[in-house]
Structure formats: C-alpha cells, structure tokens
Amino acid sequence: MEEAKTLKLLHDMMRVRRMEELCAELYTQEKIRGFLHLYIGEEAVVTGVMSLLQPQDNIMATYREHGHALLKGIPAKSIMAEMFGKIDGCSKGRGGSMHLISAPHRFFGGNAIVAAGIPQAVGLALASKKLKEDRQTVCFFGEGAVAEGVFHEALNMAELWKIPVLFCCENNYYAMGTALARSQAQLNLPKKAEAHNVTAQSVDGMNVFEVIEKTRAALDFITREGRPYFLEFRTYRFRPHSMFDPELYRSKDEVLKWKEKDPINFLIEHMKKNDLLPPEKLDALEKKIEAEMQEAIRFAEMSELEPLEDLGKYLYENDL
Amino acid sequence: MKMTYREALREGLKNALEKDSRIFLMGEDIGAYGGTYAVTKDFLKLYGSERIFDAPLSENGFTGIGIGAALGGLRPVVEVMTVNFAFLALDQIVNSAAVYRHMSGGQVSVPLVIRTTTGGGRQVAAQHSNSFEGWLTHIPGIKILAPATVEDARSFLHFALEDNDPVMIFEHALLLNRSEEVSEKPAMISPYKALVRKSGDKLTLITYGGMLQRCLEATEASSDVEVIDLRSLRPLDTETIFSSVRKTHRVLIVDEGWKSGSLSAEISARIMESCFYDLDAPVQRLCRREVPIPYARHLELAAIPQTSEISAKIKEMLS
Ligand SMILES: Cc1ncc(C[n+]2csc(CCOP(=O)(O)OP(=O)(O)O)c2C)c(N)n1
Numbered sequence: 001m002e003e004a005k006t007l008k009l010l011h012d013m014m015r016v017r018r019m020e021e022l023c024a025e026l027y028t029q030e031k032i033r034g035f036l037h038l039y040i041g042e043e044a045v046v047t048g049v050m051s052l053l054q055p056q057d058n059i060m061a062t063y064r065e066h067g068h069a070l071l072k073g074i075p076a077k078s079i080m081a082e083m084f085g086k087i088d089g090c091s092k093g094r095g096g097s098m099h100l101i102s103a104p105h106r107f108f109g110g111n112a113i114v115a116a117g118i119p120q121a122v123g124l125a126l127a128s129k130k131l132k133e134d135r136q137t138v139c140f141f142g143e144g145a146v147a148e149g150v151f152h153e154a155l156n157m158a159e160l161w162k163i164p165v166l167f168c169c170e171n172n173y174y175a176m177g178t179a180l181a182r183s184q185a186q187l188n189l190p191k192k193a194e195a196h197n198v199t200a201q202s203v204d205g206m207n208v209f210e211v212i213e214k215t216r217a218a219l220d221f222i223t224r225e226g227r228p229y230f231l232e233f234r235t236y237r238f239r240p241h242s243m244f245d246p247e248l249y250r251s252k253d254e255v256l257k258w259k260e261k262d263p264i265n266f267l268i269e270h271m272k273k274n275d276l277l278p279p280e281k282l283d284a285l286e287k288k289i290e291a292e293m294q295e296a297i298r299f300a301e302m303s304e305l306e307p308l309e310d311l312g313k314y315l316y317e318n319d320l
Numbered sequence: 321m322k323m324t325y326r327e328a329l330r331e332g333l334k335n336a337l338e339k340d341s342r343i344f345l346m347g348e349d350i351g352a353y354g355g356t357y358a359v360t361k362d363f364l365k366l367y368g369s370e371r372i373f374d375a376p377l378s379e380n381g382f383t384g385i386g387i388g389a390a391l392g393g394l395r396p397v398v399e400v401m402t403v404n405f406a407f408l409a410l411d412q413i414v415n416s417a418a419v420y421r422h423m424s425g426g427q428v429s430v431p432l433v434i435r436t437t438t439g440g441g442r443q444v445a446a447q448h449s450n451s452f453e454g455w456l457t458h459i460p461g462i463k464i465l466a467p468a469t470v471e472d473a474r475s476f477l478h479f480a481l482e483d484n485d486p487v488m489i490f491e492h493a494l495l496l497n498r499s500e501e502v503s504e505k506p507a508m509i510s511p512y513k514a515l516v517r518k519s520g521d522k523l524t525l526i527t528y529g530g531m532l533q534r535c536l537e538a539t540e541a542s543s544d545v546e547v548i549d550l551r552s553l554r555p556l557d558t559e560t561i562f563s564s565v566r567k568t569h570r571v572l573i574v575d576e577g578w579k580s581g582s583l584s585a586e587i588s589a590r591i592m593e594s595c596f597y598d599l600d601a602p603v604q605r606l607c608r609r610e611v612p613i614p615y616a617r618h619l620e621l622a623a624i625p626q627t628s629e630i631s632a633k634i635k636e637m638l639s
Pocket residue numbers: 064112113114115141142143144145172174175176241
C-alpha cells in the first residue's frame with residue numbers, strides 16, 4: 001500500500017516535469033507561442049497538495065498552472081491542445097498556457113493577473129459553504145502576490161467571514177527578476193497572513209512528504225474550524241520565469257544549490273533507500289509517461305483550429 | 321401610486337432577496353449604516369448578516385469575492401458605494417468578470433450584478449462626481465444599465481439577476497428622491513430596448529440616466545423633438561436610434577460623461593456609419609465640460625449640461 005502510494009506521487013511528479021520539458025521543446029519549435037511559464041523544480045508542492053484533494057474540489061491557480069491542471073485530472077491531451085491553440089484544448093484554444101480552465105474539473109484557471117484569483121477563491125469557497133456543498137477550495141499563487149493589496153483584502157475577508165479556503169503560496173523567491181528580499185520589508189510570509197488572524201505555516205516545498213503532512217493538517221483545520229489557512233511552500237523554479245528571461249538576477253551557483261534539492265531526486269532517493277523502487281519500475285514509469293505525453297502531442301497536432309466565424313461566440317450567454 | 325427612485329431600488333432588492341436564497345448583497349455600509357443612500361435601510365435586520373455583508377473598504381477584493389461566488393453558483397449583488405471608487409475594482413471587473421466566459425470557451429460564466437451610484441450635481445467636487453458608465457461600455461463581456469425612471473429603477477435588478485453574465489447598474493444619485501407615478505405591478509420592459517420617451521419628427525435627442533429628465537423638461541413644449549432613453553448602454557439598441565434618425569434627420573446626444581473617448585462619441589460614430597445619408601446636419605453633442613467637477617455651485621452648474629443649455633442647443637439646431 002505504502003509502495004503504491006509513493007509510486008503514485010513519483011508518477012505524478014514525473015508527469016508534471018516531463019510535460020513541462022516537452023512544452024519547452026515545443027516552444028522552441030514554435031508549436032507553443034505566447035507566454036510559457038514552467039513549473040520545473042516546484043513539483044512537490046502541487047503533487048503533495050493535489051494528492052489530498054477530490055475531483056469535486058475547487059482550484060484557482062495562476063499562469064504557472066500546467067502541473068496543477070494535469071494533477072486535477074485535466075487530460076494531458078486537452079492541456080497540450082490548449083497550448084497549441086486548438087479547439088480540443090480545455091479552453092478551446094482561447095486561453096493558452098496561462099488560462100487552462102475546465103469546468104467539469106472545477107479548475108477555474110489560469111488567472112494571469114497576479115493575485116486576482118485570491119479573492120475569487122474566497123468567493124468560490126463562500127459559495128460552497130452557503131450551498132452546503134462538500135468541496136474544499138484551494139488557491140495557488142506565487143510569493144509575488146503577497147505584495148498586492150487584493151491579497152490582504154482577500155485574507156482579511158476570508159478570516160472575518162469564516163470562509164474555509166486553503167491559500168497555497170508557492171514561494172520560489174523570485175517574482176520575475178525581483179527577489180523577495182528586494183521587494184518586501186517583511187520576509188516572514190506566514191506573519192503576513194497572521195496579521196489578518198489567518199493561521200499560517202511554512203513548509204519545505206521540496207519535500208513531498210512534508211507538503212502532504214502539513215497540507216493535511218491545514219485541510220483538517222479548515223474542515224474542523226471552518227476558517228481559512230495559509231501555507232507558505234518554500235521552493236524554487238529551476239527554469240527562467242518565462243521563455244523570455246535571460247536570468248540576469250540570480251547566479252548559476254544559486255540555481256545549482258537548489259537543484260541539489262530536486263524534489264523528484266529527493267523522492268527517488270527516499271524510495272530507493274526504503275526498497276520502494278526496483279529499477280525496472282522507474283523505467284516502466286518513464287515509458288508510461290512518455291507514451292502519455294507523446295499521445296497528447298499527437299492529439300494536439302491533429303486537433304483543428306476553432307473556425308474564425310466563432311470568434312464572437314461565448315461573449316455572452318445569448319450572443320447579442 | 322407614487323414611488324421614489326430610492327423606494328423602487330429597495331423594492332427591487334427586496335423582491336430579489338425574498339425570491340432566491342442564492343442572492344446576497346455585499347458592499348460598504350449596506351448593513352449597519354443602512355446604505356450610503358439609505359437604499360438598504362433595515363436590510364441587515366430583515367435578512368441577517370448571512371445575506372447582507374457589510375464589506376471592509378476593499379473594492380477590488382469584494383468584487384473578486386463576488387466573481388468567485390458567482391462562479392461557484394451563487395447570485396451576488398455587489399454594491400460599490402459610488403462609481404468613483406469602482407476604479408479600485410476595475411481589475412476584477414475588466415480582467416476577470418468580463419473575460420471568463422469567452423476565455424474559457426463558454427464553460428464558465430460570472431452571473432454577477434454590480435450596483436453603483438453615478439453622476440454629479442451635488443457639490444461634492446471632483447472626486448465624487450464622476451460619470452464613468454460610458455467608460456465601462458468600452459468592455460465586451462459586461463452589460464451596462466442606467467435606469468432613468470422609477471419604473472426602470474424597480475425592474476432592472478430583476479433583469480440583471482436573470483442574466484448569466486456580469487451586469488453593472490448605474491443609479492443616478494440625483495434621482496434618488498425623485499418621485500413618479502407607477503403601477504402597482506412593475507411593467508417589466510426589457511432594459512435592452514431603448515425607449516422613445518417622447519416622440520417628435522424634427523430632431524432625435526439621445527440620452528440616458530440623470531440627463532433624461534432634463535431633456536424631457538427642455539422639450540416639454542415642443543412636438544419637434546423625439547427623446548430616446550437608451551436604458552442599456554451596452555449593448556446599445558441601435559435599431560431604435562437609427563429608425564428615429566431616419567425619421568428626423570437631426571441628432572443631439574446629451575451625456576453627462578466627458579466628450580473625449582466617450583459613449584457619445586461612439587453613438588455619433590455609429591450613426592455616421594449607418595445613417596450618414598439620412599442626416600441633414602452634423603450630429604451634435606452636449607456633454608460635461610472637459611474639467612474635473614468643481615465644488616463651487618456656479619462652476620459645477622456650468623460644467624454639467626443643464627436644462628436651459630439643452631433648450632438653447634435644440635433651438636439652435638432647429639432654427
Ligand atoms: C497585476 C500584475 N502585475 C504584473 C504582472 C506581470 N507579472 C507576471 S508574473 C510576475 C511575477 C509574479 O511572481 P510570483 O507571484 O512570485 O509568481 P511566480 O511567477 O514566481 O510563480 C509579474 C510581475 C502581472 N501579470 N499582473
């Protein structure tokens with residue numbers, strides 16, 4: 001049982017990583033265009049959090065959300081078709097990399113305005129509470145978002161009105177090229193949440209087991225108390241902010257240091273040490289993932305473009 | 321029976337709250353204070369804090385909560401105290417509420433109603449006298465309503481709440497105490513139809529909101545002028561506009577907003593595009609002067625179109 005669970009975590013983390021690596025390649029081939037923000041290095045966070053969620057739970061995420069979408073259950077092929085701007089994409093090719101949306105998966109995006117999803121997640125959680133639905137609401141955002149006024153507005157109201165929502169701050173230490181320490185006077189992020197009376201905790205975001213343990217405790221608290229909770233996941237993005245970033249703001253050494261904490265390697269080492277990962281299993285996993293992703297790419301290639309005459313469609317329910 | 325614009329808004333809100341438990345109100349000072357303009361007086365007592373949320377001064381934040389609640393299946397009515405403060409919520413309105421349906425390929429929608437007070441004329445100076453409804457009409461994905469009569473103030477909320485897309489309602493502060501004769505039962509005329517409030521055959525006067533009464537006063541004695549009340553600013557009922565223009569061949573637009581980059585400019589352009597050869601004279605506009613609205617009474621009066629000015633303009637155009 002333990003082995004199967006851990007293997008599933010590894011599988012998910014590797015799926016997220018492989019999809020991102022392929023996206024980078026497809027970007028250089030100009031199959032994917034626009035902005036592309038990769039999550040490589042941060043996989044333990046989304047994998048750990050999602051492992052505790054159910055299909056009916058609400059997710060609000062940012063433009064760095066490919067992994068979140070995949071692990072919430074949106075098929076790789078509809079994600080890939082979206083990246084290709086095709087009609088079989090989860091948002092019909094209208095959103096692209098930054099706006100993966102899927103109503104059946106309760107995945108509300110994919111919001112590319114920093115911090116804009118935070119009050120919306122509070123609203124989603126308020127709706128579930130009022131409608132007495134059995135769903136958790138989880139909101140992901142980067143540490144850059146804590147500088148926005150709306151972050152503070154939303155946390156205050158969530159606590160004030162006892163709205164059960166989990167705030168997941170993925171602190172990768174840089175907002176584009178601005179280091180946290182160069183933009184914030186207060187570097188202790190839980191303190192920012194605590195300023196609004198929101199219970200908060202920091203988590204080693206490179207260790208999937210710690211992510212799971214602390215997220216489980218947070219979700220239990222939310223269910224028990226009917227109040228919000230804030231988790232700061234300390235993590236790192238190994239790749240540039242987007243495909244346009246020459247990374248002038250950090251040293252190669254710093255990146256290498258963090259790569260030593262690679263969350264996938266960490267998990268593999270752990271599994272090996274505990275005899276949970278026979279070598280042939282890892283091989284098989286890689287093959288399975290490659291097949292899934294190649295199939296997704298094939299699907300995206302084959303998918304059609306939305307007909308031009310539909311450009312005005314879906315502006316309003318009853319198109320005016 | 322007689323009813324004020326304020327009472328009409330109250331009745332609309334009460335009907336909504338009583339009809340559907342998914343509806344709730346959220347805004348600054350709508351509860352304990354009773355509403356900045358006393359529209360929601362006693363609502364906190366009547367409906368409780370589960371339905372009436374006294375929000376902190378966080379316009380962008382609570383508008384975002386409204387969007388999320390709408391995505392999640394509720395029917396929020398968010399009140400932004402006045403349009404002047406709505407700009408703090410503009411990100412949520414423009415970048416989220418207006419785009420979700422289209423950007424998701426029709427999967428999700430934001431059935432959110434935002435009510436706000438608009439307009440000048442109360443000597444509250446430059447930061448409290450804006451008429452920004454025209455600006456908001458720039459944005460595809462939202463609908464903009466401006467009730468100019470008591471009847472419309474009573475029924476627009478109902479239509480807005482029936483809608484599965486975001487709707488903003490701009491209520492004019494100067495109309496709140498205005499009393500009009502209305503029928504017992506609301507007439508329920510769709511807001512998306514512009515109404516000819518007064519017919520005439522020599523000039524089409526296009527207006528909405530706070531300017532309607534002034535236009536009606538200015539044209540009381542004349543059968544030459546046809547007065548159109550737009551009611552919905554986005555979408556625009558151009559059919560009603562064009563058919564009037566084709567009859568009268570002359571147009572005056574009276575809009576409390578500024579001229580530059582405006583709704584009046586848009587209407588004028590559409591008339592030019594579709595009715596150019598029907599026009600006997602250039603389209604004319606009367607708008608707010610291109611200055612921030614001053615406090616001093618005489619300056620404010622000079623900055624916002626007044627009845628006498630409208631009369632004079634009509635006279636000039638018809639002579
Ligand atoms: C309101 C807003 N301001 C600026 C930007 C441009 N921008 C996009 S991503 C980003 C950095 C955000 O950093 P963070 O929140 O830490 O998330 P990360 O990209 O590290 O995941 C900025 C400034 C934006 N999208 N939205």
